[in-house]
Amino acid sequence: MTTGTEERLRRWRLVLGGGSADGTGCALGGQDERIDAALAAVYGDAEGGEVERKDRLNVGRGKSAPKVARWLAEVRELFPQGTVKVMQQDAIERLNLKQLLLEPELMDAVEPDVNLAVTLLSLKDVMPDAAKERARSVVRHVTDELTRRLEEPLRAAVTGTLNRAARTNRPRPRDIDWGRTIRANLGTYQPDRRTIIPERLVGYARARRQMRSVTLCVDQSGSMADSVVYAGVFGAVLASLPAIKTNVVVYDTAVVDLTDQLQDPVDVLFGVQLGGGNDTPLALRYCKDLLTQPEESIFVLISDLYEGSGSAEMLRRLREFRDMGVQVVVLLALDRNGKPSFDRQNASALAGMGIPVFACTPEHFPDLMAAALGRQDVSAWASARGMPVVHDEGLEG
Incomplete structure (x- = not known):
């Protein structure tokens, strides 16, 4: 042999x-x-x-x-x-x-x-x-490892988008950033005149009246358990960025606002109650009061959308958020698998409203937040990266 x-x-x-x-x-x-x-x-x-x-x-x-x-x-x-x-x-x-x-x-x-x-x-x-x-020590080991791996990509993606948004190519004279303008126009240097003729001005946009706001609303029923862990870590990292106001809300048949605990992801996770039922409309009613500046707000619902008799109100309230000017994103899961079970009828109804609905892996979440903060077409962004995006026909791309 x-x-x-x-x-x-x-x-x-x-x-x-x-x-x-x-x-x-x-x-x-x-x-x-x-x-x-x-x-x-x-x-x-x-x-x-x-x-x-x-x-x-x-x-x-x-x-x-x-x-x-x-x-x-x-x-x-x-x-x-x-x-x-x-x-x-x-x-x-x-x-x-x-x-x-x-x-x-x-x-x-x-x-x-x-x-x-x-x-x-x-x-x-x-x-x-x-x-x-x-x-707690075991959970801290896990969250520390996730933070080490995911914090820098999220921080870099979000701050890069906010920095780009803070610059403009049509500045008022007193807002011109001469250093960036010179670097952007080095190709127009005129040796005989020993000067640069600027074809493009780079300057600072007017300061925002309000901070950008991100609200993570997380279904903590048993099927969403991994998503809760990742959302807790990402929420804590987002809360550490001074240019963003972050809220994290978890819910089952009751709503718990964990925003005050975001300085420590372990406190966030020990504040959740995994398992049980869910009442998404109740959570959305609570979250509406957090969206005080809708045009500056991103609302991320992380849920498999199994809502039963509350489905009609859930859809109506998410449409209301969208109509207020809120950037609404629905994640069917935030875990490494990225292939969740979910209510396809509700997902298709939301897609028909123009609300992006898809599953996201933790590695893609930083760029997702950058795309949302940059007011990109999030559905197109997800499709371009091979994520299963729900369409209003009920199909997945």
Whole structure:
């Protein structure tokens, strides 16, 4: 048997999990046995199933946390970080480890990621104080990592757009920026006259009477959990920009304004209540009072638009915002997947009003905000980047 064939059989054996039905006839040794055991603890094998998986980690038998913590440590040693996060989340879902996450030993062993942050946030109201402090440290690790990765692109995109908006090519004489004007006209230098003949003037536009305003209104029902995490991080970054007034509002069947907590994204996230129903019209009624300067306002609704009996009022109020002069954008999701389940009828109705409706990944959000602040056609912007934009015919581009 060739080495290549042996390697393929080895891989199939690890995938299939062994037992008489796998058909490989391949025996494992050394580290492969450890890998197989770690996988079997969560995914079982052809003859095992859920009962055997739970037995391997002693789930539900009192002193489960130490064994689960050892399994997590083993997984982190054997697999790449991306695989660890997938297995960790699968273990939480398949073996119902949520309550075990409240154990200090287990909390210290988990690999922080967005999925884990969402799980911990869903448990925050039943955590004892000691576990809550550890949970906050895990969530802070996640938000710090997201902020490190996403803050600079958002800051650069938004401030660049605002700086461009602050300049004009038709300045009044006292508003001419002579340094920029000279640099813009170096090609017209006349050597015989030793001077530049300016063909284009660059200057400062009149100062805005009001700051630009961004309101993020986030559906915090269970299906939107990842979006809530990213929206909290982006809201905190936007709030740190002096040229923008930022509001973050989350809602289910009640509305919570988290604007006063935006100095710390962890405080924002611990202020949400994931799961439950939703009442988008109630949130929109609240947010209308925040749109005090409609022409300077961007309103971003992050929702899957499943609204039931409230759909008519939701559509009417979003149309009202648009007619007031507000730049309205509806994001069906703000997560890495970018392919959400959503109410297609409501999405198509909004698209028919000229309101952009699409899903957005976190990496695209900074440029989205720059496009909105620059009063670009946001639907065209999203389509040009391959995002699934909803049209009024109900189709997606």
